[in-house]
Amino acid sequence: MNPEDLPYRPCAGFMLVNPDGLVFVGERIDASAHGFWQMPQGGIDKGEDVRTAALRELEEETGIGAHLVEVIAQGSQAFFYDLPPELLGKVWKGKYRGQEQYWFLGRFLGSDTDIDLNAHDPAEFKAYRWVAPETLPDLIVPFKRDVYAALVAEFGPLI
Template sequence: MASQQPLFRSVASIIVRRPPITAASLTHTGRTTPDQDPHSLDRHPQLPIYLLVKKPRKHNAWQFPQGGVDPGETVLQAALRELEEECGSHIKVHPVESQPSCHYQYEFPPAFIATHKRKHTGAKVEFIRSNWVSGQCQPDGEEIVDYAWLMESEVKQYVTPEYHNAIKSLFSYPWQPSL
């Protein structure tokens, strides 16, 4: 009997990058040490920082905002919808591209497949890059339980080695809109 090929669920992810900012545009949250507060948009104003969100689970909890692509949606449309669903309607971004820059593909653990009774045996996550425009992440406390604005060097400390390996090249790509 031939082995069954994995069936991967199409997932859209959005990388939100706050570009370097000037002192005049700092939000002045009142915190005396914004560089140490991972929730602060004022962190490291001279460097870009990236939004990661935390799912309510023990393993592989931190990732860029993401979710399944619905029938008829493009990856870009799904990524923007998922950003709003997971981070609230206050955060605004400008996509840098209309097509994914890279992808990360993985198989679900057998226990997950059995528990969730899904036809998919894994996921193919496609990443869309965007620049932050305004607003702050406001997680719902259920699907997303925390968030962090991180420097590129900090992202590796939050995600799995496989995930980081899939996305690390995206940090060096030009972030000017090509739409």
């Protein structure tokens, strides 16, 4: 399989910050990502607006509705990553080489009691925590680190 022949999967993500300037991360349930943490993100449905997709993914993965979020910014560009060879052809039914991601930054207006990791079936996260933005690249799977570093550089001054 030649990855160059495959498209990128459209994806939207959300960097959610609390009043203390810390970022929400969830620990993925799937065994292949054990011990790795990520921000809420997922596929964009056909015809869906990227902002709508980002807020939908946030709600599905955390239970946090749009009414509890103040959107601060949208990323200035799409961010891309390629799957490592061992995952190519295995995830997303083998249809994609990686993701083209559109990210948003938002302030959480609620409290931790508003978070429900089981809001969607199946759940994606088994635990969550709030972390300093600069630690994000060290928490994510290695093949997504460049994206997270770019997000911290772009959104960091707005936090």
